[in-house]
Amino acid sequence: MSLFQSALDFLAGPGSLGAASRDQNDFVGQVVELGDMKLRIKRVIAEGERRPAAR
Numbered sequence: 001m002s003l004f005q006s007a008l009d010f011l012a013g014p015g016s017l018g019a020a021s022r023d024q025n026d027f028v029g030q031v032v033e034l035g036d037m038k039l040r041i042k043r044v045i046a047e048g049e050r051r052p053a054a055r
């Protein structure tokens with residue numbers, strides 16, 4: 001995503017279309033460590049639900 005688009009999304013705020021689901025997720029904005037890498041969660045690309053394992 002370009003810097004310009006990121007700035008527009010920020011200015012539009014959480015009420016804008018598309019930004020609402022992204023801003024409501026607790027993981028967005030967090031930094032996670034994977035091995036020796038630190039990664040920042042920028043957006044939600046998919047959501048799902050856990051299902052019980054089949055027996």
